[in-house]
Amino acid sequence: MPYVNIKITNEGATAEQKATLIEGVTKLLQETLNKNPATTVVVIEEVPTDNWGMGGKTVTEWRKTQK
Amino acid sequence: MPYVNIKITNEGATAEQKATLIEGVTKLLQETLNKNPATTVVVIEEVPTDNWGMGGKTVTEWRKTQK
């Protein structure tokens, strides 16, 4: 009965991609640790790029330097 | 001084229901563990049904099978 929380920046993940992610993580926990998929919970959170920092800068700032 | 995080799917919880939940959890921690209600923090997060998975499927998909 694992609980998985996935945080990503909100940059356009589709419903299909999120469904694939949920299915894949659930299967991975079953294969690796024999966890029951029926009770595996996965929650995806999409975070604005202004609110995500790495290396002391926001992702909004990182995206600008990549252009 | 407990901290409680409640994640639910965003399917129309009202401000009144959320206030009842916050009051109830705070009281429960006082009664069960003698925690000071004044410093008990409760944060409710409402998650889109596309972003919540159980049994390897999104809640969006579960809702369809229930109709």
Added chain:
Amino acid sequence: MPYVNIKITNEGATAEQKATLIEGVTKLLQETLNKNPATTVVVIEEVPTDNWGMGGKTVTEWRKTQK
């Protein structure tokens, strides 16, 4: 299918108290928001007092000032 995370300081909560807390939160979510108790997950985390801060001081320090 809510997910609840409760963080408290590790100051001797018993298995019975934790079971009471889990039962109570699950019931509260059923009564308030009509959530299915069978799929409600509650995770309690007990945190050392050196690792919990409030008002800029650790709980270890707060406990000293209360004696």
Added chain:
Amino acid sequence: MPYVNIKITNEGATAEQKATLIEGVTKLLQETLNKNPATTVVVIEEVPTDNWGMGGKTVTEWRKTQK
């Protein structure tokens, strides 16, 4: 490689303030614990005042009593 999650009520923090917060926390972890800023991740979450409780009441209710 620390991970920091900051939850605040969504009451108008600007992109500049959030960038300052991310930069400051990253620097603090470097100075205090010698953590590598390049791999320090900070995620800020802004929570509606209806969803944040303290002392058994929502922040929405607290804000009313302060007027």
Added chain:
Amino acid sequence: MPYVNIKITNEGATAEQKATLIEGVTKLLQETLNKNPATTVVVIEEVPTDNWGMGGKTVTEWRKTQK
């Protein structure tokens, strides 16, 4: 630069199994959402069965009913 938090009950996952889980989740995020594996962070938390509840009962209690 996703952040993944996996909570499981502490029932003997080995270092090898945890390494497999970390590698698998990182790969899944790359394949599904094109996320950079170099900056993908995964944190596994192992929770005592007394502290994990489902269906209003602790996992400790569930394990007894399964014997």
Added chain:
Amino acid sequence: MPYVNIKITNEGATAEQKATLIEGVTKLLQETLNKNPATTVVVIEEVPTDNWGMGGKTVTEWRKTQK
């Protein structure tokens, strides 16, 4: 009334360092966002290096490659 969760690997942070971290984050939130330090909560979690992954490998493995 912010809530801050800091996750680091458990590699020997002292009680003094953790107290400094708590004080510093609380002050930073006051200076940057005018948050009341009295109700700012900070929780530090120390995670075994086997349970922390980056770039698809555990920190235990990373530490070996650095020697």
